[in-house]
Amino acid sequence: MSTKIRLGILGGGGDSLIGVLHRVASSMYDSYQLVGGVFNPDLEQNTGFAEKIGIPTDRVYKDFDTLIAEELKLPETERMQVVSILTPNFLHFPMAKKLLENGFNVICEKPMTTTYEEAGILRDTLDKSKTIFAVTYTYTGYPMIRQMKEMIASGAIGTVQKIDVQYYQGWINPIIHDKAKRSTTWRLDPEKSGISCCIGDIGTHAFDMIEYVTGMEVKEILADLNYVYSDNKMDVDGTVLLRFSEFVKGLIRTSQIATGEENNFTVSIYGNKGGLKWEQENPNYLYHLTEDEPLKVLKPGHAYNSALSLDGSKLPPGHPEGIFDSMGNIYKGVAKAIRKEKYHPGEFPTINDGVRGMNFIEKVVESHKQGNTWIKV
CATH class of the missing domain: 3.30.360.10 (Dihydrodipicolinate Reductase; domain 2)
Structure with a gap:
């Protein structure tokens, strides 16, 4: 059985630069396996994109709510452990909140929400969920x-x-x-x-x-x-x-x-x-x-x-390291936290x-x- 962390992605389909960045970064240290997600709001495009990047389509869902419902039906040993949110800003808060409420770890693009009030609610939700939450201020990597x-x-x-x-x-x-x-x-x-x-x-x-x-x-x-x-x-x-x-x-x-x-x-x-x-x-x-x-x-x-x-x-x-490597280091730190391994507090933004x-x-x-x-x- 694979020991890789099961990763889902919301957004980042098509020719999205941020989607490529996150997918490559997650693969760098062999810590994650992309198992599904909702890459596009259109199901046909969504499925077509999954086929293009070579992942099974059985866990490519028509929308976010379906992803939550279907993943929770799976045994804990099979369901997504962490979900990356790469959508436009206004979707960050409702998606992150529901993921945390249902026990998922979250990696979220910045800005984390659209208001400070929403950010405070998310922090309170995280305190109750006891999961891991990272914000991808990429350059810190x-x-x-x-x-x-x-x-x-x-x-x-x-x-x-x-x-x-x-x-x-x-x-x-x-x-x-x-x-x-x-x-x-x-x-x-x-x-x-x-x-x-x-x-x-x-x-x-x-x-x-x-x-x-x-x-x-x-x-x-x-x-x-x-x-x-x-x-x-x-x-x-x-x-x-x-x-x-x-x-x-x-x-x-x-x-x-x-x-x-x-x-x-x-x-x-x-x-x-x-x-x-x-x-x-x-x-x-x-x-x-x-x-x-x-x-x-x-x-x-x-x-x-x-x-x-x-x-x-x-x-x-002498070998250049760039923005993919930087994002990869953030994913690496999150993986350590999910696995409850020792990590430096500077390894990923919280x-x-x-x-x-x-x-x-x-x-x-x-x-x-x-x-x-x-x-x-």
């Missing part, structure tokens, strides 16, 4: 981000005093400037995406990353958002000032209208003894800056890296990260609407 986290914790750059995170994309330009397109895409529909587009989609990555690598919590924010057109209800660009304490400050710069940018996510953390810088488009290099020595460049796979970083490195030095992310999104929008004022997080 990169080996050199994990190295950054451990170096900051060990005091390698001293006391953190300045944080600067940039996340620039340009993909929404062809949509935002076309009235017909921007009124039909779910990303710009508050009913499906929540109250924020840019901050909810990529700003929340930046926020989670800052708290992940520094180990600190943001206390106050001040936000200025750009909607580009008066009839557009969703932000597509924004800057957020951060306060961690009286003398520790930072900022998040995000945009989906940064023309020509692809996925320019840059994390810079400065302490009183040095700084660390990482760029998602060149993720195998962690730059260590100091005032009294030449620039140091750290790379994955070397013995000088931390145990957490090395555990997330699958290849010898529901608490998802809750803080939703709170951040709402506070950013509130700060902007109040005329760019400071708001407690």
Whole structure:
């Protein structure tokens, strides 16, 4: 009998990039077996997709409610153990809640829900279910981000005093400037995406990353958002000032209208003894800056890296590790938790990260609407 964790997936069918990412990531360490799911809302497309990726169609269900009902009929030794939610944002909460209530472990795309209130309900539901819940803030899985986290914790750059995170994309330009397109895409529909587009989609990555690598919590924010057109209800660009304490400050710069940018996510953390810088488009290099020595460049796979970083490195030095590997490390951590094995708390983002992310999104929008004022997080 296979000892692999039985995985179900909701969404991610067709040519979905996020679907490929999750399927490949789950297969990396031979810990999961994809047994079924609901990949598309149309049953014929759903079944056709399952056949295309080579999984049996007997557990490819017509809808989410049918999946729950039919899986619960199976013996515990056969039913799905964990379900990944890759659907549009507005479906995350009802799906995750019902899965938790029925004893399933959950891996959920971000943003975790569409409101902070929903996020709190999910956390309460998880407390009762005693299952495992992970939010896929994917970039926390990169080996050199994990190295950054451990170096900051060990005091390698001293006391953190300045944080600067940039996340620039340009993909929404062809949509935002076309009235017909921007009124039909779910990303710009508050009913499906929540109250924020840019901050909810990529700003929340930046926020989670800052708290992940520094180990600190943001206390106050001040936000200025750009909607580009008066009839557009969703932000597509924004800057957020951060306060961690009286003398520790930072900022998040995000945009989906940064023309020509692809996925320019840059994390810079400065302490009183040095700084660390990482760029998602060149993720195998962690730059260590100091005032009294030449620039140091750290790379994955070397013995000088931390145990957490090395555990997330699958290849010898000199072999690039990318976003599939990063997501794979998150799935690996979740597998350890499901199997009740020992794992590092930094191996996967938890529901608490998802809750803080939703709170951040709402506070950013509130700060902007109040005329760019400071708001407690």
